[in-house]
Amino acid sequence: MAGMVSKDVIEQVRNALDISDVIGSYIQVKRAGHVAKALCPFHKEKTPSFHINPARQAFHCFGCGAGGDVFKFVMLYENVDFPTALRMLASRAGIALKLEESRSGSKEGPAKDELFAANEEASRRYQQELLQSPAAAEARAYLQKRSLDTAAWKEWGIGYAPEGWDFLSGPSGPRNGPKMKALEAAGLLSTNEKGNQYDRFRGRVMFTIRDELGRAVGFSGRVLKADDKAGGKYVNTPETPVFRKSRILFGLDKAKREILDARQALLCEGQIDCIRCHLGGFKNAVASQGTAFTEEHARLLKRYADHAVIVLDADAAGQKAALRSAELLIAEGLAVSLAALPAGEDPDSLILKKGPEAFAAVLKSATTPMGFLLGLLQAKEDLRTQAGLLRATRAAIDLAAHAQGAVQAEQMLREAASGLGVGYDSLQRDLRAAMRQKFRSAEPAGAETPGGVTPPVEHPVDEVELATLLGTRSDPTLAALVREWVPYPLITDPVCRAVIQALAEEETDLMAALDGESEECKAFAAQIVNAPQKLVSTEADMGGAKAAQDLIVRIWQRNLEAHKNELGRRKERLEGADRQEVLQEYAQLLLDLGKMKLGWARAHPIIELHLQRLAEG
Numbered sequence: 001m002a003g004m005v006s007k008d009v010i011e012q013v014r015n016a017l018d019i020s021d022v023i024g025s026y027i028q029v030k031r032a033g034h035v036a037k038a039l040c041p042f043h044k045e046k047t048p049s050f051h052i053n054p055a056r057q058a059f060h061c062f063g064c065g066a067g068g069d070v071f072k073f074v075m076l077y078e079n080v081d082f083p084t085a086l087r088m089l090a091s092r093a094g095i096a097l098k099l100e101e102s103r104s105g106s107k108e109g110p111a112k113d114e115l116f117a118a119n120e121e122a123s124r125r126y127q128q129e130l131l132q133s134p135a136a137a138e139a140r141a142y143l144q145k146r147s148l149d150t151a152a153w154k155e156w157g158i159g160y161a162p163e164g165w166d167f168l169s170g171p172s173g174p175r176n177g178p179k180m181k182a183l184e185a186a187g188l189l190s191t192n193e194k195g196n197q198y199d200r201f202r203g204r205v206m207f208t209i210r211d212e213l214g215r216a217v218g219f220s221g222r223v224l225k226a227d228d229k230a231g232g233k234y235v236n237t238p239e240t241p242v243f244r245k246s247r248i249l250f251g252l253d254k255a256k257r258e259i260l261d262a263r264q265a266l267l268c269e270g271q272i273d274c275i276r277c278h279l280g281g282f283k284n285a286v287a288s289q290g291t292a293f294t295e296e297h298a299r300l301l302k303r304y305a306d307h308a309v310i311v312l313d314a315d316a317a318g319q320k321a322a323l324r325s326a327e328l329l330i331a332e333g334l335a336v337s338l339a340a341l342p343a344g345e346d347p348d349s350l351i352l353k354k355g356p357e358a359f360a361a362v363l364k365s366a367t368t369p370m371g372f373l374l375g376l377l378q379a380k381e382d383l384r385t386q387a388g389l390l391r392a393t394r395a396a397i398d399l400a401a402h403a404q405g406a407v408q409a410e411q412m413l414r415e416a417a418s419g420l421g422v423g424y425d426s427l428q429r430d431l432r433a434a435m436r437q438k439f440r441s442a443e444p445a446g447a448e449t450p451g452g453v454t455p456p457v458e459h460p461v462d463e464v465e466l467a468t469l470l471g472t473r474s475d476p477t478l479a480a481l482v483r484e485w486v487p488y489p490l491i492t493d494p495v496c497r498a499v500i501q502a503l504a505e506e507e508t509d510l511m512a513a514l515d516g517e518s519e520e521c522k523a524f525a526a527q528i529v530n531a532p533q534k535l536v537s538t539e540a541d542m543g544g545a546k547a548a549q550d551l552i553v554r555i556w557q558r559n560l561e562a563h564k565n566e567l568g569r570r571k572e573r574l575e576g577a578d579r580q581e582v583l584q585e586y587a588q589l590l591l592d593l594g595k596m597k598l599g600w601a602r603a604h605p606i607i608e609l610h611l612q613r614l615a616e617g
Contacts (some may be wrong), residue, residue: 067526069511119216126159157208
């Protein structure tokens with residue numbers, strides 16, 4: 001992309017939409033006073049713990065902890081990145097996204113939206129050709145032979161690219177510069193040595209490939225007449241700004257809701273296999289389009305699923321590819337199963353010949369990756385020999401080394417120990433040695449190894465309570481109190497500091513004010529502004545001012561206590577007049593901290609004195 005969307009445009013999109021309306025278009029929302037509630041779409045629950053605060057334009061679930069602004073909701077629900085969520089919401093708001101030019105100001109070719117539009121138009125024309133053209137009779141006969149009817153053609157964007165060189169590039173095509181450039185950039189046209197453009201796809205059944213949002217990103221063309229000039233049996237769109245084979249899973253746009261609901265994905269190889277699975281009722285199926293399954297595919301699938309079932313061919317090549325795919329999925333933290341098809345069958349042929357029940361039985365008999373590997377090893381190696389057992393244990397440890405969690409690794413090792421007839425403790429020691437060797441050169445000092453647990457960062461309780469008080473009360477008096485008595489650097493936690501400052505400064509759009517902050521910060525803000533008031537301290541006689549004063553004193557006490565401790569360390573290193581000066585300041589801090597324990601009336605003169613000292617530097 002040649003530029004970036006300005007912050008002003010992002011804020012314009014946010015302000016143009018009511019977060020309750022946006023979320024209400026996805027799930028059922030019920031108003032409850034100044035907030036709205038719903039059953040959380042991100043985890044299963046029976047009692048609504050998902051709160052929406054329209055005044056703050058934020059949401060938070062007190063069950064699973066999800067929270068943020070309207071962009072964050074769309075990112076979580078649709079499993080998309082921020083730029084995609086922005087485009088979706090801008091379209092909903094009717095706002096055109098204008099890009100700021102990059103530093104070079106150079107034009108890098110047609111925008112991605114133009115490529116999507118070019119692919120969509122080509123898909124429409126290919127489908128029309130398949131349905132209506134006499135020249136497409138052979139293509140229609142081929143698809144009918146494969147038991148794909150016109151309803152499937154329309155649902156899956158199946159079409160026909162006729163013979164000839166100018167179906168898209170000729171007089172009947174879009175004869176203007178920008179559209180022709182978009183067709184070429186989308187990989188639909190090629191240019192010869194003389195500079196003449198011609199169609200890339202000719203005489204092929206065309207399968208429209210869409211990304212997870214349903215946008216047409218490319219095509220896979222299946223040749224009807226195989227000869228030396230035809231090229232491969234299947235030809236895909238070349239790599240373009242919108243089509244990266246390593247990032248696209250065919251059928252994910254149709255399968256993602258089913259996958260999200262079940263948290264399970266069915267992974268097969270080709271487009272027709274994927275389509276047949278859907279037609280047979282297995283609507284969580286996706287395909288890697290005959291290309292090698294990649295780390296990016298695994299990361300994409302992880303956004304939707306916790307468990308992947310790989311459907312593999314019975315031959316050696318299929319077994320090897322399935323194990324490699326399993327390793328990549330395990331490395332992303334997914335549970336994996338391997339379902340072996342009968343010899344000579346694929347999902348399409350099995351479902352057509354024996355029905356969905358036969359395919360369901362194959363899936364039911366799926367085994368774990370370690371179980372599958374052990375079966376291969378037992379058939380290939382003589383485990384009674386030292387060399388055979390050594391090779392088998394190494395293969396098992398290599399597979400277990402891909403596990404990202406200690407529990408998953410343990411399960412795999414226990415299965416290997418049982419299948420190979422060796423001790424679990426021995427395998428565990430070998431795995432640890434293998435992991436140390438693997439990460440010795442790459443891992444920085446003090447970093448966690450796979451399966452390690454990093455302790456969560458704790459926010460200071462008094463800072464959290466002050467942020468919550470400000471967020472739930474929205475009281476100008478409390479905000480002014482904080483502005484007067486709490487210098488923002490005094491807030492030690494950066495997440496709490498950003499939220500308290502935005503609330504104390506009475507920012508009208510809290511989430512917009514936190515645009516530059518971390519996702520943790522935004523989630524924390526959403527949590528505290530949606531917190532029920534009964535969860536925070538209430539002082540009816542002072543409208544919350546007493547609670548705020550107590551928290552301000554506690555924050556000052558903690559900071560002065562830290563300063564006192566630092567002075568205690570310094571005085572041990574000093575001598576003479578310097579030591580005496582530090583001792584005097586240390587003694588005064590002891591007196592101040594003692595008085596501050598007596599409440600606001602005794603504490604605020606001391607705080608005022610320290611504020612003056614801070615102002616004087």
